[in-house]
Amino acid sequence: MKLFGLAASAAILGWASVAQAQETLTMWYHGAGNEVEQKIVNGLIADFNGSQTDWKVELQSFPQGAYNDSVVAGALAGNLPDILDVDGPIMPNWAWAGYLQPLKIDESKIATFLPGTKGIWNGQLYSIGLWDAAVALVTRQSTLDELGLRKPTVDQPWTKDEFMAALDAAKASGKWEFAFDPGMAWTGEWYPYAFSPFLQSFGGDIVDRTTYKTAEGALNGDAAMAFGAWWQGLFTGGYAQATQDPADRDGGFAAGKYAFSWNGNWAALGALSAFPDTVFLPAPDFGNGPKIGAASWQFGVSATSKNPAGAAAFIEFALQDKYLAAFSNGIGLIPATPSAAAMVDNYKAGGPLAVFVDYSARTALVRPVTPGYVVQAKVFEKALADIANGADVAATLDAATDEINADIEKNGGYGH
Amino acid sequence: MAMIAADNRGLRLATRYAVLVLIAVIFVFPLVFMVMSSFKPDQQLLQDASNLRAFLPVGDISLQNYTAAFQRAPVATFVFNSVFVTGVTVILSLLLCSAAGFAFVFVNWKGRGVLLSLLLATLIVPFETIAIPLLLLASKLPWIGLDGLTWGWLNSYRVQIVPFIADGLTVFLFVQYFKDLPGELIEAARVEGASWFQIYRRIVMPLSGPILATAAILKFLVMYNQYLWPLMVTQEEGYRPVMVGLQYFFQLNVAWGEVMAYLSMITVPVLAFYLYLQKAFIASIASTGVKG
Numbered sequence: 001m002k003l004f005g006l007a008a009s010a011a012i013l014g015w016a017s018v019a020q021a022q023e024t025l026t027m028w029y030h031g032a033g034n035e036v037e038q039k040i041v042n043g044l045i046a047d048f049n050g051s052q053t054d055w056k057v058e059l060q061s062f063p064q065g066a067y068n069d070s071v072v073a074g075a076l077a078g079n080l081p082d083i084l085d086v087d088g089p090i091m092p093n094w095a096w097a098g099y100l101q102p103l104k105i106d107e108s109k110i111a112t113f114l115p116g117t118k119g120i121w122n123g124q125l126y127s128i129g130l131w132d133a134a135v136a137l138v139t140r141q142s143t144l145d146e147l148g149l150r151k152p153t154v155d156q157p158w159t160k161d162e163f164m165a166a167l168d169a170a171k172a173s174g175k176w177e178f179a180f181d182p183g184m185a186w187t188g189e190w191y192p193y194a195f196s197p198f199l200q201s202f203g204g205d206i207v208d209r210t211t212y213k214t215a216e217g218a219l220n221g222d223a224a225m226a227f228g229a230w231w232q233g234l235f236t237g238g239y240a241q242a243t244q245d246p247a248d249r250d251g252g253f254a255a256g257k258y259a260f261s262w263n264g265n266w267a268a269l270g271a272l273s274a275f276p277d278t279v280f281l282p283a284p285d286f287g288n289g290p291k292i293g294a295a296s297w298q299f300g301v302s303a304t305s306k307n308p309a310g311a312a313a314f315i316e317f318a319l320q321d322k323y324l325a326a327f328s329n330g331i332g333l334i335p336a337t338p339s340a341a342a343m344v345d346n347y348k349a350g351g352p353l354a355v356f357v358d359y360s361a362r363t364a365l366v367r368p369v370t371p372g373y374v375v376q377a378k379v380f381e382k383a384l385a386d387i388a389n390g391a392d393v394a395a396t397l398d399a400a401t402d403e404i405n406a407d408i409e410k411n412g413g414y415g416h
Numbered sequence: 417m418a419m420i421a422a423d424n425r426g427l428r429l430a431t432r433y434a435v436l437v438l439i440a441v442i443f444v445f446p447l448v449f450m451v452m453s454s455f456k457p458d459q460q461l462l463q464d465a466s467n468l469r470a471f472l473p474v475g476d477i478s479l480q481n482y483t484a485a486f487q488r489a490p491v492a493t494f495v496f497n498s499v500f501v502t503g504v505t506v507i508l509s510l511l512l513c514s515a516a517g518f519a520f521v522f523v524n525w526k527g528r529g530v531l532l533s534l535l536l537a538t539l540i541v542p543f544e545t546i547a548i549p550l551l552l553l554a555s556k557l558p559w560i561g562l563d564g565l566t567w568g569w570l571n572s573y574r575v576q577i578v579p580f581i582a583d584g585l586t587v588f589l590f591v592q593y594f595k596d597l598p599g600e601l602i603e604a605a606r607v608e609g610a611s612w613f614q615i616y617r618r619i620v621m622p623l624s625g626p627i628l629a630t631a632a633i634l635k636f637l638v639m640y641n642q643y644l645w646p647l648m649v650t651q652e653e654g655y656r657p658v659m660v661g662l663q664y665f666f667q668l669n670v671a672w673g674e675v676m677a678y679l680s681m682i683t684v685p686v687l688a689f690y691l692y693l694q695k696a697f698i699a700s701i702a703s704t705g706v707k708g
Contacts, residue, residue, distance in 0.1 A: 028651070032489070032653065032663075032664055033488050033489055033663070033664030033665060033666075033667060034667050035487060035488060060651055060652060060653070061653065062651075063660070063661075063663030063664045063666070064663070064666070064667065065663040065666045066647050066660055066663045069647055069648070070647060070648070070651060073551060073647070073648035073649070074651060076548060076551055076552060076555075077551055077552065077554075077555035077568075077570060077648075077649075078555060079555060079568070079570055079651065245465075246670070247462045247465050247672070250462065250669065250670065250672075251458075251459070251462045251463075255462075255463075266669065267669065270669065
């Protein structure tokens with residue numbers, strides 16, 4: 001009996017010491033409202049918590065639309081968690097603002113990750129993503145056949161002339177309401193994510209990436225002006241609608257309103273289920289190679305975390321292929337590594353969405369890696385919407401350039 | 417002559433009703449669209465959106481969107497939080513602001529004119545301009561609860577209630593209303609030896625039904641529609657209100673049917689509350705001269 005009492009006491013003490021040693025790590029994630037994503041994140045956390053006794057991750061989920069504002073408010077109130085996820089292009093701003101600290105993980109583990117998944121700013125890794133997203137020109141094989149168009153590849157994308165000829169043919173056929181659906185209804189980050197690659201393919205950019213201290217020449221140079229004229233021509237020429245009903249964006253392609261739609265891999269399965277002969281074409285080459293946007297949500301460690309080692313340990317744990325594959329299977333995004341892609345039916349070689357891996361690896365360009373991007377993105381969005389609605393191209397791009405330059409100056413160059 | 421007058425009156429009446437019906441249609445149809453859409457699958461909802469079927473319960477009708485909405489988000493928690501925060505704030509606001517209005521109108525004290533002017537000046541300060549200082553303050557305020565003394569009010573009901581109990585507009589409404597009450601009543605009560613509190617409770621408040629209804633409705637709408645402040649101060653799901661909860665439904669591919677179901681569920685309490693108090697509301701608006 002005495003022996004039993006001693007054993008019980010030892011067990012209780014042992015349990016208590018383990019419980020005491022286990023530090024709690026708080027984590028914020030943007031997936032509230034997405035049941036599938038939430039389930040995968042919970043599973044990942046449960047696996048991590050069960051895999052060791054040093055750390056215990058506790059999750060707080062936020063709806064995506066409210067996430068960034070919540071983090072900024074949390075940072076102001078000194079209430080950030082240990083681990084948070086961050087949208088790739090926002091990361092430099094949060095690092096510059098002191099919300100994030102450099103991520104100390106074994107970088108050999110991310111050697112094969114897609115470039116867009118690595119959140120690097122000022123030469124340091126701040127965040128890492130388990131997936132990336134890609135955009136393609138969505139159409140149907142039957143459309144290509146009917147219009148007598150060749151099917152472009154990454155090695156031989158459509159040139160600007162070929163792309164416009166395709167739109168002309170679609171418009172002339174009278175079969176569709178509009179030849180092209182760029183996705184004008186998706187305001188916000190969609191504009192810089194989806195449309196700035198067109199500008200970059202023309203040879204311009206939102207900001208001069210060699211210094212990140214000015215937009216002069218990048219956003220209002222000759223290449224940008226040519227882009228602006230082309231962009232406006234899409235709408236004045238009747239190829240696309242400048243103002244779009246969100247319902248048309250969501251269901252227009254499937255309803256046969258558009259011949260070509262510029263859309264992301266997250267919408268690809270829906271298009272395939274509407275039309276089994278849907279094909280995903282690479283971005284057209286407007287002179288400087290085909291370009292698409294890159295960088296999706298990534299994990300990082302908050303600057304105020306008292307347990308950065310534990311937070312980094314969790315992030316490293318999450319980098320396993322099985323989780324990359326699980327997220328891809330669940331939410332349809334592109335797994336960050338080729339080995340994980342091979343585990344996913346949609347993205348493995350020969351899979352219906354495998355081309356997106358190729359596009360992401362070979363044509364993706366991250367949005368300007370600067371803290372000023374959050375402002376630049378909004379300025380760019382407004383400029384493109386104005387041009388689409390008939391504003392003077394040169395005056396609009398000049399004004400946008402001035403606004404971006406003023407913001408950079410106001411913020412002391414954002415540390416560049 | 418009498419027939420012409422009767423014809424004119426009939427024409428005027430018909431015109432008036434036609435205009436009223438048109439206005440009613442403009443205001444009611446979005447609500448009808450919302451409710452009808454909440455019973456339809458997404459594909460049908462989008463197809464119907466371009467024609468009159470959007471306003472009719474036709475096609476594949478079911479409660480599926482409601483079921484899915486409850487699966488996607490803790491709807492009951494959000495509704496409870498909003499109703500609780502709104503209800504408590506409205507009650508406390510009516511008590512505090514009516515007492516303030518009473519003091520400004522009936523009690524003679526030095527500086528009340530200046531203080532009332534200062535209070536009214538706060539009406540021109542938009543909440544957004546003070547949101548961040550208020551957040552910094554709220555994150556550092558002390559609180560004594562079951563855990564003893566703690567610091568910071570984030571992730572609580574009190575942080576959503578306390579900053580909104582008193583506001584310039586509500587006090588102003590009470591001041592305006594109280595000014596129109598017959599002063600003789602107050603003077604008579606004072607002569608009879610009634611205390612200020614007795615006058616407030618037994619004479620003024622029983623005469624203030626319309627303004628209480630107006631203030632309650634206006635405060636209810638403000639509180640129930642709160643988005644920015646709860647977004648900033650509630651990192652825990654258990655404290656989030658309905659408007660922040662709406663964001664749960666805007667994923668990459670928006671499930672519009674679920675959005676409509678959720679909106680229908682959170683709109684019904686507001687409509688019910690308004691319909692319940694609307695007669696008093698209209699009477700009070702007419703008597704205070706406040707528009708809009």
